[in-house]
Amino acid sequence: MELFAINAQPSRTITWILSWLLFAAGIGSYFWVARERHRENPEDRVVPTLTQMAQSIHDAAVGSDEEAGHESLGSRFVHSMLWQDTLASAKRFLWAMVLLIPAVLLGLHVGLFPYVGVFFLRFILFFDKIIALSVLPILFIAFGIDELSKVMLIVIGVTPTIILDTFNLSKSVPKEQIVKSFTLGAGNFTVAYRVVLKQILPRILNSIRLNLKAVMLFLFAGEMIAATDGLAYRIALLRRNMGMSTIIPYVLWVALLLFLVDWTMRVMNRRLHPWFRE
Amino acid sequence: MIRFIVLLLFLAGELAAQKPKFTVGWSIYVGWNPYQYMEKSGILKKWADKYGVDIRVQRFDYAPSLDAFVAKNIDACTMTNMEALDMPAAAGVDTTAIITGDYSNGNDAVLVRNGLTLNKLPGKKVMLVEKTVSQYLLERALTLNGLKDQIKRVTLVNTSDSDIATAFITNTSQEAVVTWKPLVSQILQTKGVTSLFNSSQVPGEILDLLVVRSEILQKPEGQKFAKAITGAWYEVMGQMKSDKVLAAIAAGSQDTLASYKEQLSTTNLFSTPQSALAFTQSGDLKQKMDLVRQFCFDHHLLGDAKQVNDVAIRYADGSIQGNKDRVRFRFDTSYTQLAAQGKL
Known part of the structure; x- marks a missing residue:
């Protein structure tokens, strides 16, 4: 029996079949449940059928046919609920990602420069343990309830992890290398940016990739607390009237977007650092 | 045994x-x-x-x-x-x-800051849980005051009921909120906040039931x-x-x-x-x-x-x-x- 052999080498066909099997089982059982529920209650909205979802996707992505008139499909998509929500969320997401850059730099300095380290490290270690969602009232006072507070919720939730990770990574660079760089005539900042940062950057990018889901989690929390647009705003609203036929496609759409961001970062990482192997 | x-x-x-x-x-x-x-x-x-x-x-x-x-x-x-x-x-x-x-006889209310009046609400932001009795109450308030055609001009900020009180109290620039008790009572304790309309003006429209x-x-x-x-x-x-x-x-x-x-x-x-x-x-x-x-x-x-x-x-x-x-x-x-x- 080869099934539990560590040295087993499944063939291409078997690999393909096995890797898709759980997807098939999940999709299959979903539609089986949907059919059973609709047999009992044809108007069921909890587990929508494919037709219901297709209709909802159509309405969300290009608007309803009656209202649209003669507009082209492209412009209908640009004005659609789905696209407008995606843009609103994407803007917040990008701001949060931009604000991760200073976090990385801070982590690097904390790791390398002892004075910066003693100043920040203890506080960041403490700050990292604060559950951002539980201090929302403070966030509201400090940053209002508009865009800023949503971005800050993400920043407060995710940056301590990134700072501490960068700190650990910069500590992991062998001391000998740094000493050697100095003897070769490098200055402090050359060592920091061109020796240490350069070689830990691919690992930092991987760490950010792993934290994408946390970023998204905080973004969703923020949009569900108070918002006028955004993907999570829509999901929160649709929950009020059991709009599962739109919620499920929205969730899959978010998964797809997140996958694409992750994939782009992976490709970018490989392009920028072809020497990096993990 | x-x-x-x-x-x-x-x-x-x-x-x-x-x-x-x-x-x-x-x-x-x-x-x-x-x-x-x-x-x-x-x-x-x-x-x-x-x-x-x-x-x-x-x-x-x-x-x-x-x-x-x-x-x-x-x-x-x-x-x-x-x-x-x-x-x-x-x-x-x-x-x-x-x-x-x-039935709610004042439990749900439209609250405002700075003595705002109903006819000034259009064009303003109102915090509430959308698609609930809160939105219903707001629309009834506007309709009963002859502002039905202005309903669309009010910007609704969908706000979770677990955070709406703090969000409104701490943001003095936010001028209007619609919510229910006990949140209403908490918010009314804030200086300068008054109730503009409440469910006692639409008695019997918001019923609390036990359904099976x-x-x-x-x-x-x-x-x-x-x-x-x-x-x-x-x-x-x-x-x-x-x-x-x-x-x-x-x-x-x-x-x-x-x-x-x-x-x-x-x-x-x-x-x-x-x-x-x-x-x-x-x-x-x-x-x-x-x-x-x-x-x-x-x-x-x-x-x-x-x-x-x-x-x-x-x-x-x-x-x-x-x-x-x-x-x-x-x-x-x-x-x-x-x-x-x-x-x-």
């Missing part, structure tokens, strides 16, 4: 298991908090035993309780008339209101359950004059007696089956439900309904509002009637 005891226990377990089980979901609200007291005080058990059923009471957050009811995980649930219409009924789950507990799935009432054990819970409800209602009972009810939802009494003062509780009957059987109810169902339809809350009549309502007198073959929501006063006649 031990074998005998085990056998006895087993048999006892079997017997207990044969009692039909029903679960009631409730969420924290002045008119629903008595359900917890009903269970804790043993009143529910007494009535359940009388009718030979087993009734469990479970607390939920409001939205999840609706989800659980629609998914048929629980048999009965507390909800407003509006949610009964746009959640279970619109999702094809035939729903019957068996207890009309109260209609299919349950078609079975004899389901009817027993309905009788038991109705009997227990009015027994609790009869005790609501005593401060001791009110304090126990308040404590059950982490509230104080003073605060609970304050909320009761803006709640029109139907404390006798007779008063509930008079309201639920009156023609007024139909007009009020018509406003609510129109609101639900206008905001696409009635699911796939192509017209408002696709989610029809059947009243206690047998009359039907909407398409006769699409009745999804019913008012059934027969159990309250039995209570009024002392036949439970």
Whole structure:
């Protein structure tokens, strides 16, 4: 029996079949449940059928046919609920990602420069343990309830992890290398940016990739607390009237977007650092 | 000997298991908090035993309780008339209101800062939980003041009810909010905040009900359950004059007696089956439900309904509002009637 052999080498066909099997089982059982529920209650909205979802996707992505008139499909998509929500969320997401850059730099300095380290490290270690969602009232006072507070919720939730990770990574660079760089005539900042940062950057990018889901989690929390647009705003609203036929496609759409961001970062990482192997 | 005891226990377990089980979901609200007291005080058990059923009471957050009811995980649930219409009924789950507990008589309110007036609301941001009675109240306020065509110009900021009070109190630039008690009372303590409109100006439009799935009432054990819970409800209602009972009810939802009494003062509780009957059987109810169902339809809350009549309502007198073959929501006063006649 080869099934539990560590040295087993499944063939291409078997690999393909096995890797898709759980997807098939999940999709299959979903539609089986949907059919059973609709047999009992044809108007069921909890587990929508494919037709219901297709209709909802159509309405969300290009608007309803009656209202649209003669507009082209492209412009209908640009004005659609789905696209407008995606843009609103994407803007917040990008701001949060931009604000991760200073976090990385801070982590690097904390790791390398002892004075910066003693100043920040203890506080960041403490700050990292604060559950951002539980201090929302403070966030509201400090940053209002508009865009800023949503971005800050993400920043407060995710940056301590990134700072501490960068700190650990910069500590992991062998001391000998740094000493050697100095003897070769490098200055402090050359060592920091061109020796240490350069070689830990691919690992930092991987760490950010792993934290994408946390970023998204905080973004969703923020949009569900108070918002006028955004993907999570829509999901929160649709929950009020059991709009599962739109919620499920929205969730899959978010998964797809997140996958694409992750994939782009992976490709970018490989392009920028072809020497990096993990 | 031990074998005998085990056998006895087993048999006892079997017997207990044969009692039909029903679960009631409730969420924290002045008119629903008595359900917890009903269970804790043993009143529910007494009535359940009388009718030979087993009734469990479970607390939920409001939205999840609706989800659980629609998914048929629980048999009965507390909800407003509006949610009964746009959640279970619109999702094809035939729903019957068996207890009309109260109506909001000031519990829901539109609050503003800096003496803002209704005609200045268009163009401003208003914080509220969208697609709920809050939005309904805001639209009614504007409509009753001749501002119906301005409704679209108000920007709604969908704000979770768990954060709406702090979000409004801490943001002095935010000028208007619509929410419900006890949040309203907390917000009103803030300097410069006044109430512009409240649900006592639209009495009887926001009802707090106990609903069950209609299919349950078609079975004899389901009817027993309905009788038991109705009997227990009015027994609790009869005790609501005593401060001791009110304090126990308040404590059950982490509230104080003073605060609970304050909320009761803006709640029109139907404390006798007779008063509930008079309201639920009156023609007024139909007009009020018509406003609510129109609101639900206008905001696409009635699911796939192509017209408002696709989610029809059947009243206690047998009359039907909407398409006769699409009745999804019913008012059934027969159990309250039995209570009024002392036949439970």
